[in-house]
Amino acid sequence: MSEATEHLDHAHSHHHPSGIKRWLYTTNHKDIGTLYLWFAFIMFLTGGAMAMVIRAELFQPGLQIVEPNFFNQMTTVHGLIMVFGAVMPAFTGLANWLVPMMIGAPDMALPRMNNWSFWILPFAFLILLSSLFLEGGGPAFGWTFYAPLSTQYSADSTALFVFSVHIMGASSIMGAINVIVTIFNMRAPGMTWMKLPLFVWTWLITAFLLIAVMPVLAGAVTMVLTDKFFGTSFFNAAGGGDPVMFQHIFWFFGHPEVYIMILPAFGIISQIVPTFSRKKLFGYASMVYATASIALLSFIVWAHHMFTTGMPLVGEMFFMFATMLISVPTGVKVFNWVATMWRGSLSFEVPMLFAIAFIVLFTIGGLSGLMLAITPVDFQYHDTYFVVAHFHYVLVTGAVFSIMAAVYYWLPKWTGHMFDVTLAKWHFWCSLISVNVLFFPMHFVGLAGMPRRIPDYALQFADFNKWISIGGFAFGLSQLIFLAVLIKACRKQGVPVDDRVWEGAEGLEWQELPSPAPYHSFETPPVIK
Amino acid sequence: MAAANNALVAKLVCIVLGMFGFGFALVPLYDVFCDLTGINGKTNREAAVYRTQDVDSNRTVRVEFITRVNAGMSWQFEPVSPSVTVHPGELTRVEFKVHNPQAEGVWGQAVPSVSPGTAALYLNKTECFCFEQQHLLAGESLTMPMQFYVDPQLPEDIHFLTLQYTLYKVAGDTAATNLERRF
Ligand code: HEM
Ligand SMILES: [Cu+2]
Numbered sequence: 109m110s111e112a113t114e115h116l117d118h119a120h121s122h123h124h125p126s127g128i129k130r131w132l133y134t135t136n137h138k139d140i141g142t143l144y145l146w147f148a149f150i151m152f153l154t155g156g157a158m159a160m161v162i163r164a165e166l167f168q169p170g171l172q173i174v175e176p177n178f179f180n181q182m183t184t185v186h187g188l189i190m191v192f193g194a195v196m197p198a199f200t201g202l203a204n205w206l207v208p209m210m211i212g213a214p215d216m217a218l219p220r221m222n223n224w225s226f227w228i229l230p231f232a233f234l235i236l237l238s239s240l241f242l243e244g245g246g247p248a249f250g251w252t253f254y255a256p257l258s259t260q261y262s263a264d265s266t267a268l269f270v271f272s273v274h275i276m277g278a279s280s281i282m283g284a285i286n287v288i289v290t291i292f293n294m295r296a297p298g299m300t301w302m303k304l305p306l307f308v309w310t311w312l313i314t315a316f317l318l319i320a321v322m323p324v325l326a327g328a329v330t331m332v333l334t335d336k337f338f339g340t341s342f343f344n345a346a347g348g349g350d351p352v353m354f355q356h357i358f359w360f361f362g363h364p365e366v367y368i369m370i371l372p373a374f375g376i377i378s379q380i381v382p383t384f385s386r387k388k389l390f391g392y393a394s395m396v397y398a399t400a401s402i403a404l405l406s407f408i409v410w411a412h413h414m415f416t417t418g419m420p421l422v423g424e425m426f427f428m429f430a431t432m433l434i435s436v437p438t439g440v441k442v443f444n445w446v447a448t449m450w451r452g453s454l455s456f457e458v459p460m461l462f463a464i465a466f467i468v469l470f471t472i473g474g475l476s477g478l479m480l481a482i483t484p485v486d487f488q489y490h491d492t493y494f495v496v497a498h499f500h501y502v503l504v505t506g507a508v509f510s511i512m513a514a515v516y517y518w519l520p521k522w523t524g525h526m527f528d529v530t531l532a533k534w535h536f537w538c539s540l541i542s543v544n545v546l547f548f549p550m551h552f553v554g555l556a557g558m559p560r561r562i563p564d565y566a567l568q569f570a571d572f573n574k575w576i577s578i579g580g581f582a583f584g585l586s587q588l589i590f591l592a593v594l595i596k597a598c599r600k601q602g603v604p605v606d607d608r609v610w611e612g613a614e615g616l617e618w619q620e621l622p623s624p625a626p627y628h629s630f631e632t633p634p635v636i637k
Numbered sequence: 638m639a640a641a642n643n644a645l646v647a648k649l650v651c652i653v654l655g656m657f658g659f660g661f662a663l664v665p666l667y668d669v670f671c672d673l674t675g676i677n678g679k680t681n682r683e684a685a686v687y688r689t690q691d692v693d694s695n696r697t698v699r700v701e702f703i704t705r706v707n708a709g710m711s712w713q714f715e716p717v718s719p720s721v722t723v724h725p726g727e728l729t730r731v732e733f734k735v736h737n738p739q740a741e742g743v744w745g746q747a748v749p750s751v752s753p754g755t756a757a758l759y760l761n762k763t764e765c766f767c768f769e770q771q772h773l774l775a776g777e778s779l780t781m782p783m784q785f786y787v788d789p790q791l792p793e794d795i796h797f798l799t800l801q802y803t804l805y806k807v808a809g810d811t812a813a814t815n816l817e818r819r820f
Contacts, residue, residue, distance in 0.1 A: 207708050285649045327660025345748050346805030420754050
């Protein structure tokens with residue numbers, strides 16, 4: 109995109125440095141949003157390439173393509189990149205682009221910090237990726253880096269892993285602080301709390317989750333670092349520590365983290381569904397309260413990842429019921445989306461297609477989550493492909509689909525031109541079909557006992573795994589269509605769009621700003637009715 | 638505006654720092670919580686004091702011993718008798734044998750664990766080799782005593798207790814400091 113937009117922006121704003129310097133020094137929320145989004149997309153392709161390695165190895169039983177240790181590095185780094193490099197930066201990019209425009213602010217509250225929080229990210233991932241080329245390899249202990257795998261049995265490159273997680277954490281904490289300050293202090297007069305668009309609400313709550321748990325993650329990696337290199341015994345039983353403690357600390361971060369990756373998605377879907385239903389969102393206030401209660405509950409369910417660690421019965425019961433409780437506010441949301449569509453004048457533009465796919469497929473992921481929450485059966489499902497199926501339904505067809513929906517929804521506003529709709533529909537249908545070929549059979553092989561994170565499997569799983577791999581390759585290739593749509597969109601070859609872009613769209617960015625949104629918007633605050 | 642931003646940023650940074658500290662505080666907090674509730678199967682870490690008390694001779698509890706040697710540790714380690722039957726309140730002495738077959742001295746640390754976990758609070762050790770680290774010279778053998786009593790308050794429905802010891806090798810340079818450092 110750089111070239112095309114660069115030329116355009118030259119014409120509009122002369123006082124800006126040009127070329128690479130423009131992007132290095134920029135403090136403009138739209139530039140930084142663009143940087144985040146492209147970075148996330150590059151990471152999505154990088155992590156995706158690793159997934160292709162994993163699926164190629166698992167195409168047949170037996171070991172054929174990669175060494176087991178390299179396989180483990182692929183699963184680990186794939187997970188880390190997708191979580192911290194693709195999904196989270198993509199949401200931050202969307203927040204940068206959209207939050208100021210949605211609340212009628214000229215920019216983010218802390219533009220300089222904004223620049224920093226983006227530009228440290230590429231270094232974090234360069235460090236992480238470069239560790240793969242060191243002797244002994246990169247991290248191979250899973251994205252959850254359980255001790256003692258990460259402390260006693262890991263390569264020396266673990267120090268680099270720890271360092272890169274610190275940087276990623278610092279970046280997301282800075283991003284979150286920026287979002288909170290912007291929403292608190294920069295709302296246009298008259299933009300009261302209960303008028304905030306839901307994307308802004310969900311991001312505000314997400315930002316609070318981020319500043320609450322990213323520091324705990326930083327603490328966890330620090331303890332791993334000192335245990336491994338400086339002789340402490342936080343997690344080392346021989347020195348009086350406790351390896352299970354690691355899991356408690358990690359999941360105290362980890363469960364809120366999964367909601368960090370889905371709450372902004374809820375916000376996006378709540379923006380898109382009303383537009384293409386041509387109705388107001390059903391139950392706005394209940395959406396806000398449901399989001400807040402999901403965020404609060406997410407702090408008291410962490411040990412549902414640890415049912416098999418030998419917890420006492422009271423603990424198992426508590427975490428089982430608390431986990432099931434979360435599906436109540438989640439159910440409220442799904443109900444509200446469906447109620448919004450009910451008797452609406454629906455039309456199926458590309459963002460709406462992704463949004464509807466999100467609602468259906470995310471709900472499948474929620475259901476398998478409920479199954480996993482039942483303690484006695486989790487003993488069977490834990491650490492199998494069933495869990496892999498669960499979190500890919502909530503993360504790929506949930507979080508990632510919502511990001512794609514958002515990009516298709518706001519892209520014309522950003523560029524001023526419609527994207528290639530035919531190509532985008534190809535992207536949608538290819539992704540939709542292949543993603544289900546990829547992840548649905550994982551439920552069955554998981555229930556039948558195929559363990560996760562192992563490069564080989566028993567013969568009876570061979571047929572299913574062949575299909576899963578075929579689905580995987582097809583899904584990977586489908587994303588190249590997305591790349592093509594994006595490149596074409598940035599070249600601005602499509603038809604110019606009007607300010608509102610979509611017939612039913614409501615909100616400041618559609619009703620008060622031209623398309624493409626000017627480099628500086630709302631320098632005088634809009635009037636809010 | 639700038640002042641308002643700075644004030645809010647300051648508060649948020651405090652939350653961040655507080656949560657960073659909280660992550661570390663979780664380590665002792667979990668321990669305190671588990672000690673109070675006795676739900677993680679950890680037994681007392683310092684010698685309990687035995688006061689003559691009513692021995693509940695109507696009730697018997699079987700205490701079984703399991704020993705395990707952690708990966709990387711070469712010692713042989715086993716209980717002299719695999720189980721004993723005791724009355725709650727009665728002070729009992731048992732022994733464990735260790736042998737270091739290696740050609741060099743090694744430090745070891747045994748870590749106990751009781752199941753069912755809720756019973757951990759009721760198994761009180763008045764003397765245990767697990768309270769300190771052991772050093773065995775090359776080829777040395779040792780019989781280590783352990784003395785305990787089962788609290789008569791032990792819930793009625795528990796008839797068996799399993800006490801498991803895992804023996805860890807203590808890296809030479811950290812051997813001396815590790816015990817004080819227990820987190
Ligand atoms: C109704 C809501 C949900 C419930 C009841 C639920 C429940 C669970 C449970 C019980 C597990 C542990 C399974 C095991 O390891 O045996 C799990 C794993 C997981 N869940 Fe969910 N979940 C829900 C929603 C979500 C959402 C929204 C996300 C993310 C967007 C998510 C992401 C994950 C991930 C990443 C894991 C696997 C972590 C790992 O071990 O690597 N879940 N879920
Ligand atoms: Cu969870």
